[in-house]
Amino acid sequence: MADALIGSDKASTDSSPSYRGRLAPSPTGLLHIGHARTFWIAAQRSLEQRGTLILRNEDLDPQRSRAEFARAMIEDLHWLGIYWSEGPDCGGPYGPYAQSERRTHYREAWRKLRERGFVYPCFCSRKDLAQSASAPNDADDEPLYPGTCRDREETSSSSDPAGVNWRFRVPDGEAIEFTDLNLGPQRYIAGRDFGDFLVWRRDDVPAYQLALVVDDTSMRITEVVRGADLLKSTARQILLMRALSDNRTGIQAALPAYFHCELLRDESGVRLAKRHDALSIRQLRENGMSPQQVLELAGCY
DSSP states (O other): OGGGOBSOHHHHHTOOTTOEEEEOOOSSSOOBHHHHHHHHHHHHHHHHTTOEEEEOBOOOOTTTOOHHHHHHHHHHHHHHTBOOSBBTTTBOTTOOOBGGGOHHHHHHHHHHHHHTTOEEEEOSOGGGOTTTTSOOOTTTOOOOOOOTTTTOOOOOOOSOOTTSEEEEOOOTTOEEEEEETTTEEEEEEBTTTBOSEEEEOTTSOBOHHHHHHHHHHHTTOOEEEEEGGGHHHHHHHHHHHHHHOBTTTTBOSSOOEEEEEOOOBOTTSOBOOTTOGGGBHHHHHHTTOOHHHHHHHTTOO
16 A cells, blocks of 8 residues: 555655645545545645645535544545645644634635625525535536626625625626646636625525635645536636735735546446445445555546
8 A cells, every 4th residue: 555655744744835735525425436536636746746735624514514424534535545734633733624613714704805895795595505505516506696686785784794695796707717737728707607606605604615715725725626527616716816815814815726637427427426325435445445446446546
């Protein structure tokens, strides 16, 4: 297994502060081989750059996150030979490393966005909110918002975001462009490819887009490695980072680099998800597979 060891403690000791990567799993189910592939690539890229690798527990959604899944993801990643030098299990200078413990950071970001006119309250139906606290993807991306509440006069002066949905006002017609380090140039048009998106839910849960931007910037992440189903989310997050960038905020103005991995799919062409229990790392372990075999199955070699 020595040749499969990634992100080792030695790499952390020799790390350069110029590169900071992260693993950001959600404890809403067991990790599967698609996660193994993405996290292996993230850890390998950090190792190649002699960088620092961070683990962040994205337990943002209180309805779906489970402590047993959080324990399992750490155990399974270590079993694969993937290690990090900052995280909820080992601490670090930019903690806490669990999103459930970072609400004050998200509230401060919401306050700044509101003061600067980037967000507005939305009173529309909840039917499009089911996935807002989780990472979206091609199959369940946030619907294009028609702008029903965009120009509605705001009458509340409350400093608490709870009780109403808050949306980010996108600059309609603006092209958001970035060059992905794996998939090349990307271009999305605000208002056409995605609309005003949620940053806070009325049940007082910050949405995925806001929490991720706040965490990646405050933890000084320089490269984001994740699945290709989140390409469109990158455009949203670039807009949020720009809106929050200010020398007085402590949030860095520089955008991270992005590396989106091709998705692993099942025999019918459907992307792997946590519902594929037979391909979870834990199940494969229990079936007697070695870490090397799991990584080979995930296409890491």
